[in-house]
Amino acid sequence: MQVSGTKAAGAFLFLAGFIALMGIITGEIFYPAEYSTAHSEISDLGSTRPPESLIFQPSATIFNSAMIATGILALAGAFLAYRAGWDRWSAFLLGIVGAGILGVGIFPGNVRLWHGLCAMITFVFGGIAAVVSSRALTGPFRYFAALLGCITLLSLLGLSVLLPVLGDGGAERWIAYPIIFWLTGLGGYFMGGGGLPPGTPGQRSP
Numbered sequence: 001m002q003v004s005g006t007k008a009a010g011a012f013l014f015l016a017g018f019i020a021l022m023g024i025i026t027g028e029i030f031y032p033a034e035y036s037t038a039h040s041e042i043s044d045l046g047s048t049r050p051p052e053s054l055i056f057q058p059s060a061t062i063f064n065s066a067m068i069a070t071g072i073l074a075l076a077g078a079f080l081a082y083r084a085g086w087d088r089w090s091a092f093l094l095g096i097v098g099a100g101i102l103g104v105g106i107f108p109g110n111v112r113l114w115h116g117l118c119a120m121i122t123f124v125f126g127g128i129a130a131v132v133s134s135r136a137l138t139g140p141f142r143y144f145a146a147l148l149g150c151i152t153l154l155s156l157l158g159l160s161v162l163l164p165v166l167g168d169g170g171a172e173r174w175i176a177y178p179i180i181f182w183l184t185g186l187g188g189y190f191m192g193g194g195g196l197p198p199g200t201p202g203q204r205s206p
Contacts, residue, residue, distance in 0.1 A: 004084075005080050005081070005083055005084030005085075006080075006081065006084045006086070006190045006193075007190060007191050007193075008080050009076075009077045009078075009079075009080035009081040009084060009086075009187075009190050010077070010186070010187045010188065010189065010190025010191035010192075011187065011191060012073045012074070012076045012077035012080065012187070013073070013074065013077035013081075013183050013184070013186050013187030013190065014183075014184055014187025014188055014191060015073050015187070016069075016070045016071075016073035016074045016077060016098075016101075016183050016184075016187070017070075017180050017181065017182075017183035017184030017185075017187060018184060019066050019069050019070050019073065020066060020067070020070040020101070020180045020183070021177075021180050021184075022066070023062060023063055023065070023066020023067065023069075023070070024042060024045065024063065024066070026062050026066075027045035027046075027059040027060075027062045027063035027066070028045065028059075030058050030059045030062065031045060031056055031059040032056050032059075033054070033056060036167070036169060037169050037170065037173065038166065038167035038168075038169050038170045039167045039168055039169055040168070040169045041109070041168055041169055041172055042169065042172055042173065042176060043063075043104065043108070043109045043115065043119065044109060045059050045060065045062075045063035046059075046060050046063045046064045046067070046104075046105070046108035046109055047060060047108035047109040047110040048109055048110070049109050049110070049112055050110060050112050053109070053110035055108070055110065060108065063105075064105045064106075064108055065105065066105070067101055067102070067104045067105030068102060068105035068106060069105075070098075070101050070102075070105070070183075071098050071099065071100070071101035071102025071103070071104070071105060072098070072102060073098075074094065074095075074097060074098030074101060074102075074183060075095055075098035075099060075102065076098075077094065077098070077186075077187070078091045078092075078094035078095035078097075078098055079091075079095070081094070081190065082095075086136060087133075087135070087136030089132060089136075090129065090132055090133040090135075090136045093125055093128060093129035093132055093133070094129050094133070094186075096121065096125045096129070097121075097122055097125050097126045097129050097179065097183075099121070100118050100119070100120075100121035100122035100125060100126070101118075101122050102118075103115075103117070103118030103121070103122075104118045104119055104122060106118075122176075122179065123152065123156060123175050123176065123179070124153075124156065126149075126152055126176075126178075126179035126182070127149045127150070127151075127152035127153035127156065127175075127178075127179070128149065128153070129149070129182075130145050130146070130148050130149025130152065130178070130179065130182040131145070131146050131149035131150060131153070132149075133145050133149075133182075133186065134146035134149070137189065139189075141185055141186075141189045144185060145182055145185065145186070148178040148179070148181055148182045148185075149178070149182065151174065151178045152174075152175050152176075152178045152179055155171065155174040155175045155178075156175055159171055159175075162174060
């Protein structure tokens, strides 16, 4: 893998995870109405669902802008990782995740159809991408990537069990946050010089 391209991809992905998490936290801080991490969905920060589509500022601008920035950074990171020689399927799935996050920011919760579709793309492909990426990673992080992806996918599959216990917001965070941690961890992995040695199965040919 090309070291410079890998480190640049890592920087973008680390920033993507950081901005996503801090955007959510900051949006929660400035949300003027009662907001519960147990019962309020993450996307309520941008806009609640119809028919009562409530938009509170500055939380909406903070959250939507953070998701747009996160999506763009993840897409850029996926492209640079692919160009540097990272596994094509892992890079492709990472790009889909980035596109999904971008869509979440462009289409807030009041745009119900498109927002729901983009959120589901982010969650489903985020879990799959984290698991698949583990085969193109080395060292301990490959196991953490697989674990984070499994947590997201199992939380999705067991949503009906989690909802009564954790609430809508709590269950969604068990789905979304592992993806954010995976993005941040993958960024650190690349910036730290992680990559595939020449000839390793799963590495894209130049």
